[in-house]
Amino acid sequence: MRSPRSSAPPARAIEVRARLVPIVSTLIGSACALVPTVTLSPAWPPFGLLMLLGWRLLRPEMWPAWIGLPLGLADDLLTGQTLGTGMVTWTLCLLLIDLVEVRLLWRDYWQEWLLAAVAIAIGILGAWAIACWTGGATPVTLVEPQILTSILCFPFIGRLCALLDRWRLAIGKIRASDD
Amino acid sequence: MKAPTRNRRPGFSRRAQYGLFLSYVVAVTGVFVGLGLVVVSHVDPEGFGAVRGAALDLTTPVSAFGRGMVRGAGSIVDGVANYIDAGSKNAAMERELEANRRALVRARILALENDRLRRMLHLVENRPASIAVARIVGSTGVSSRRLATITAGLAQGVRPGQPVRSPEGLVGRIVEAGMLASRVLLITDNASVVPVRMARGGMPALAAGRGDGSIEIRPLGAGGNPFNRGDIVLTSGTGGLYPPDVPVAVILRKEGDIAIAWPLADPSQLDYAVVEQPFAGLPSPPKGTSGETH
Numbered sequence: 001m002r003s004p005r006s007s008a009p010p011a012r013a014i015e016v017r018a019r020l021v022p023i024v025s026t027l028i029g030s031a032c033a034l035v036p037t038v039t040l041s042p043a044w045p046p047f048g049l050l051m052l053l054g055w056r057l058l059r060p061e062m063w064p065a066w067i068g069l070p071l072g073l074a075d076d077l078l079t080g081q082t083l084g085t086g087m088v089t090w091t092l093c094l095l096l097i098d099l100v101e102v103r104l105l106w107r108d109y110w111q112e113w114l115l116a117a118v119a120i121a122i123g124i125l126g127a128w129a130i131a132c133w134t135g136g137a138t139p140v141t142l143v144e145p146q147i148l149t150s151i152l153c154f155p156f157i158g159r160l161c162a163l164l165d166r167w168r169l170a171i172g173k174i175r176a177s178d179d
Numbered sequence: 180m181k182a183p184t185r186n187r188r189p190g191f192s193r194r195a196q197y198g199l200f201l202s203y204v205v206a207v208t209g210v211f212v213g214l215g216l217v218v219v220s221h222v223d224p225e226g227f228g229a230v231r232g233a234a235l236d237l238t239t240p241v242s243a244f245g246r247g248m249v250r251g252a253g254s255i256v257d258g259v260a261n262y263i264d265a266g267s268k269n270a271a272m273e274r275e276l277e278a279n280r281r282a283l284v285r286a287r288i289l290a291l292e293n294d295r296l297r298r299m300l301h302l303v304e305n306r307p308a309s310i311a312v313a314r315i316v317g318s319t320g321v322s323s324r325r326l327a328t329i330t331a332g333l334a335q336g337v338r339p340g341q342p343v344r345s346p347e348g349l350v351g352r353i354v355e356a357g358m359l360a361s362r363v364l365l366i367t368d369n370a371s372v373v374p375v376r377m378a379r380g381g382m383p384a385l386a387a388g389r390g391d392g393s394i395e396i397r398p399l400g401a402g403g404n405p406f407n408r409g410d411i412v413l414t415s416g417t418g419g420l421y422p423p424d425v426p427v428a429v430i431l432r433k434e435g436d437i438a439i440a441w442p443l444a445d446p447s448q449l450d451y452a453v454v455e456q457p458f459a460g461l462p463s464p465p466k467g468t469s470g471e472t473h
Contacts, residue, residue, distance in 0.1 A: 031238070031241070033319065033320055033321045034238050034241045034242045034317060035242070035245065035317070035320065036242040036243070036244075036245040036316055036317050037317070037318070037320065037447070038315060038317065038318040038327050038446045038447045038449065039318055039320040039447065040325075040367065040391065040392030040446070040447055041325075041390065041391045041392060042319075042320065042321060042322060042323045043320055044320035044321045045321075046321050064199075064202035064205075064206070065202055065203055065205075065206035066202055066205040066206040066209055068206065068209070069205075069206070069209035069212075069213070072213070077230070077231065077234035077238075078234070078238060079319060079321045079322060080231075080235070080319045080322065080324075080326055080328075080362060081319070081321070081322045081324070082216075082217055082220045082221075083216045083217070083220055083227050083230070083231065084212075084213040084214065084215070084216030084217040084220065085213075085217065085322075087209060087210070087212070087213030087216070088210050088213035088214055088217065091206050091209055091210050091213070092210060094206070095203075095206060095207070095210075098203075127322065127323070128323050130217050131322055131323045131324050132323075132369075133217075133221060134217065134220055134221045134224070135324050135368065135369055135370040137369060138323045138369050138389075138390040139390070142323060142390055142391055143323055146321075
């Protein structure tokens with residue numbers, strides 16, 4: 001679809017915005033780990049991962065599967081996890097969603113939440129396993145509350161992605177490209 | 180309910196099919212590269228120090244900016260809480276002050292006697308000098324590791340391996356140093372083991388973090404569980420990294436052979452920390468792998 005270029009002068013700006021908003025919002029999600037508190041146990045949901053899943057489930061066509069690599073690397077650097085943790089777990093989550101999605105006949109809210117819940121559990125447990133291997137063995141009960149809060153947070157993140165999506169595509173002014 | 184998106188199906192275009200296939204090849208290759216990075220970090224924990232340090236320098240100002248506000252809000256809550264039952268608290272504090280005054284006099288007498296005995300023995304005191312005083316601005320809240328960020332780095336002379344303490348007690352040691360900021364492995368992290376001894380009796384033990392804010396104290400001697408609730412453990416100075424006689428933790432309860440303790444320098448309440456020289460030089464890195472990498 002090459003036609004949007006011909007519409008109006010701000011079309012170019014909207015195109016740039018449409019590409020940047022998902023990436024920047026995911027990076028901001030990762031940067032939530034910079035909140036200035038010293039926590040005694042893993043308490044914060046991994047907002048970067050939640051944003052990534054939110055965008056992926058909302059717009060399956062937007063990102064190729066390898067987008068987990070650069071975004072995961074940025075997440076590792078921002079949150080201070082072992083380098084490679086985010087790269088591996090995020091990309092595995094995206095590949096898993098790709099695998100499941102081609103087998104689904106329809107999608108609804110609960111299915112999407114369930115899919116996100118499984119991906120969140122895989123993401124957090126993967127990061128936990130890597131932290132155990134590179135650091136010391138932590139009991140898995142320590143990350144269970146984090147998994148639970150992240151799953152409960154997901155619908156709100158999904159809403160946020162939808163809001164951002166309407167703004168980034170300037171719906172009402174120019175149509176989203178469907179390719 | 181919406182229809183499944185078929186947009187990922189490339190249709191009959193050969194070029195689009197190859198493009199999709201290539202993106203999966205890149206993704207899977209990337210996963211293996213990521214696993215490789217994890218393995219490298221496992222073998223050589225300081226291997227990516229430069230990259231991680233640079234990221235730390237860039238992100239620390241964000242945390243440092245907000246830290247004052249968070250602490251301010253926390254202290255307002257504490258301040259309000261302090262006004263409730265102020266009367267009974269006052270009476271309790273007066274009793275405590277009385278007891279402390281007596282203990283202080285006794286401690287002064289002991290300090291004088293200690294000084295005199297040291298002079299008699301010609302014991303040389305070489306306390307390591309402090310390197311930097313830094314603010315604690317944040318921590319890894321997402322990861323299951325317990326690392327805190329402080330606002331001093333290579334520029335201030337901070338190097339990985341140096342011990343960090345606060346006036347209340349031991350905080351941890353430096354594991355990563357950027358130019359202006361560094362990460363501290365807290366004593367509550369699972370990877371941290373501190374050689375300690377009991378303040379009462381001097382029995383040696385090991386203090387290992389448990390990852391949930393508490394510390395596990397394992398006695399080194401055989402037979403029984405010598406700990407009591409309220410006992411204080413100090414660093415022993417064994418191993419040469421942590422200076423001796425720094426308070427570490429207070430024992431909360433016994434669990435079989437071990438005891439569960441809480442750090443005296445509570446990381447969530449700390450404001451400032453002091454980076455010190457290792458007590459007797461830097462220890463060699465664990466696993467003896469640094470020989471190949473240098």
